[in-house]
Amino acid sequence: MKYYSTNKQAPLATLHEAVVKGLAPDKGLYMPEFIKKLPQQFFENIENLSLQEIGLEIAKTLFDEDIEEKALENIVYDALSFDIPIVNVEKNIYSLELFHGPTLAFKDVGARFMARLLQYFVRQDGKENLNVLVATSGDTGSAVANGFLGVEGIHVYILYPKGKVSKIQESQFTTLGQNITAIEVDGVFDDCQALVKKAFIDNELNGHMKLTSANSINVARFLPQSFYYFYAYAQLKKLGALDIDDRKKETSNFVVCVPSGNFGNICAGLFGYKMGLPVKRYIAANNANDIFYNYLKTGIYEPKPSKQTLANAMDVGDPSNFARIYDLFDGDYNKITNLINGATYNDNQIKETMIKCFKHTNYILDPHGACAYRALKESIKEDEVGIFLETAHPAKFKEKVDAIIDYDIDIPKRLAKFMKGNKQSIKMPNNFEAFKEYLLTC
Numbered sequence: 367m368k369y370y371s372t373n374k375q376a377p378l379a380t381l382h383e384a385v386v387k388g389l390a391p392d393k394g395l396y397m398p399e400f401i402k403k404l405p406q407q408f409f410e411n412i413e414n415l416s417l418q419e420i421g422l423e424i425a426k427t428l429f430d431e432d433i434e435e436k437a438l439e440n441i442v443y444d445a446l447s448f449d450i451p452i453v454n455v456e457k458n459i460y461s462l463e464l465f466h467g468p469t470l471a472f473k474d475v476g477a478r479f480m481a482r483l484l485q486y487f488v489r490q491d492g493k494e495n496l497n498v499l500v501a502t503s504g505d506t507g508s509a510v511a512n513g514f515l516g517v518e519g520i521h522v523y524i525l526y527p528k529g530k531v532s533k534i535q536e537s538q539f540t541t542l543g544q545n546i547t548a549i550e551v552d553g554v555f556d557d558c559q560a561l562v563k564k565a566f567i568d569n570e571l572n573g574h575m576k577l578t579s580a581n582s583i584n585v586a587r588f589l590p591q592s593f594y595y596f597y598a599y600a601q602l603k604k605l606g607a608l609d610i611d612d613r614k615k616e617t618s619n620f621v622v623c624v625p626s627g628n629f630g631n632i633c634a635g636l637f638g639y640k641m642g643l644p645v646k647r648y649i650a651a652n653n654a655n656d657i658f659y660n661y662l663k664t665g666i667y668e669p670k671p672s673k674q675t676l677a678n679a680m681d682v683g684d685p686s687n688f689a690r691i692y693d694l695f696d697g698d699y700n701k702i703t704n705l706i707n708g709a710t711y712n713d714n715q716i717k718e719t720m721i722k723c724f725k726h727t728n729y730i731l732d733p734h735g736a737c738a739y740r741a742l743k744e745s746i747k748e749d750e751v752g753i754f755l756e757t758a759h760p761a762k763f764k765e766k767v768d769a770i771i772d773y774d775i776d777i778p779k780r781l782a783k784f785m786k787g788n789k790q791s792i793k794m795p796n797n798f799e800a801f802k803e804y805l806l807t808c
Contacts, residue, residue, distance in 0.1 A: 367431050369396040369585065372689040381432035382487050385480075385586040386496065388579030389566040395689050396585050401640045402427045409642065412596065413604035418446045420600060421593040427641065428589055437486055445478035450594045452601045452753060455729045459742060460607075461756045462598045469538055470759035470781060472591070472631065473509035479590035480580055481513035481520075488519045497808075498522040499565055500580040501558035503627060504531045504679035505758055508538030508784075510580040511546045522580070523805075525549045525558040525794070530678060534762050534781055541787025549804075553796035556672050556683050559628075564798045565805065574806055582630020583686050591634035595622065596643055598753050607751050621752035623649040623742035625734040626658060627680035629687035631755065632706075636694055639705070646750065651741035652710040653677040653733075658685060659708040665699045667692075676713040676766060677733040679758070709741035716740075717770050724771045732760040732767065 369384040370376075373394030379387065384396040404427055412420065422442045429438060448467045452460045467474025488496050498520060500510050507524045514522045524539050528550045540548040551558050562579060565571050582588040599620065602608050609619045622645050624632040632650055639645050652659045653675045661667045672683035695701040711719070719740040720731050731739055738754035746752045760767045761775045768775055777785075794801055 368399045372693045386578050388584045395583055404642045412600040417597045418443050420596050421446050424593055441482040445482055452598055455727050458751045460753045462753045463756050465759040469508040469512050471505035471509055472757040473505050476587040476591045477509035477513035480586040483586050485517050496520050497575050497577050498580045499562045501525045501562045503555035503681055504535045511539035511542055515542055521545045523547045525551050527554050528552050532763050537784045540789045540791045548791040549794050550791045551794050551796055554672050555681055557796045561798055561801050582628055588630040588634050592638040595635045595638040619750045620645050621647055621750050623651055623738045623754040625738040626650040627682040629685040633687040633690050649707045649741050651737040653680045654712050655681055655683055656710040659710040662703055662708040676716050679734055711737050720770050730760045732758050732763055
């Protein structure tokens with residue numbers, strides 16, 4: 367399988383090259399040349415398969431030409447060493463709980479897969495060290511840091527916006543040490559992401575050190591996220607919740623709602639659709655950063671400076687993966703809007719949703735999941751069954767969530783352990799030259 371750039375100006379790359387480079391030389395994002403359909407037999411038996419078995423089947427479809435079979439199996443089974451259950455919140459609405467991994471966030475899936483795949487490629491390359499640059503608005507940092515912690519031959523630099531991630535999230539990547547360096551940028555997430563992208567195309571930096579990214583701009587980070595969409599479908603099918611047409615061998619009532627920031631998550635779901643996952647439609651739930659929502663309404667994509675909100679991991683004003691979504695549907699606005707709906711909510715609406723959901727269902731939403739839950743609830747039809755992605759454990763936002771729903775959330779032991787560590791971070795101005803100068807000394 368070869369990978370091309372969304373900007374169409376860079377040479378084709380192998381999976382190895384695409385993963386290690388992260389960003390294409392023409393500043394575009396890598397995309398596979400084609401997407402294989404999964405066999406019908408896979409869907410007929412999917413409800414009897416485990417998460418790891420489903421993940422391996424999809425990984426083979428995506429990567430089997432580029433990774434040795436046993437190595438790929440080891441990567442998948444090691445990365446997916448936890449469950450991702452669905453929970454029935456209310457009639458025909460289910461939560462896909464993506465917070466049962468080591469850092470209690472959905473990014474554990476992609477980060478753990480990528481860490482193991484990169485280590486596989488680093489070992490092939492010999493002793494040359496690899497440096498991972500990653501920008502985070504919250505959960506990416508913790509997932510990547512813990513996924514790569516102690517991995518030989520790889521050093522991770524995590525850039526995060528000062529004062530704009532929760533204290534618990536911050537503790538998950540600033541207290542680790544070893545091969546993890548946290549860089550506290552005086553700016554917003556988009557500034558952190560811009561610093562990372564500039565580093566990838568700086569010739570002097572790339573001559574000094576081998577760089578790659580662990581953000582969803584990297585194909586090894588976002589593609590594995592497609593695994594859990596298939597697993598959600600399998601669980602719904604096992605429960606008998608879906609309307610299966612025996613003649614067409616597909617469902618017509620499966621709806622998926624995704625809280626969306628940098629759009630890697632929903633992009634992975636769309637890849638699943640292209641691989642044959644029978645989804646009727648997707649809903650992209652936004653907070654006040656409504657760039658994609660406005661695109662769906664007008665056909666005009668207009669990036670804006672990000673706004674700080676209660677759902678901080680979605681505070682993205684120029685989502686990188688829009689380029690992939692646009693490319694996936696050949697830039698056809700009608701194709702995109704026929705499959706994807708949008709919704710947008712301000713902080714007051716998010717709070718209101720969290721309170722109502724807890725009061726009426728006893729289910730605790732985090733602010734990001736609240737956006738998706740509300741968007742699904744407001745648009746789902748009587749004959750549809752929907753899942754919304756609950757992307758992080760609400761305890762990661764304990765102070766906010768406790769105050770909103772007037773409840774004392776228990777902090778899981780894994781989170782409490784991070785909070786006992788000492789913060790270690792490098793303070794950095796929002797200035798590429800300062801960032802570059804720092805990296806040149808590393």
